[in-house]
Amino acid sequence: MLAGFEETDGQADIDWMVKKVVQMRIFPDGQGTMNRSVVDVNGDILAISQFTLYASTKKGNRPSWSRAARGELSEPLFDRFVEVLTLTLGKAVATGIFGADMQVSLTNDGPVTLMVDSKQPD
16 A cells, blocks of 8 residues: 655544555455455555655646655654554554655556545545
């Protein structure tokens, strides 16, 4: 999971996101329908902080990340997100190194990629 934070995020956003992530039914059941949560399948989570999720490409040719929280704000938010996620999931959540230039391989296994935003909960 890639997680990004903006300047206005706080504990309520973290709590909402953790609940959504842990309860979201995105894994297949016996009939192949996405009907099971990460808890149902006893799955693991890898959380990577990713400020670039807030890229705006509406104006000009250079992306703007003005909505993304600065590191001094987003790092404690990310740490708290992982802490609450770990408590809620009942097991450790793996992470990368905050702010590092990491090489992360990602294999999307399935027909969907989802974006979940606490500022647009409906």
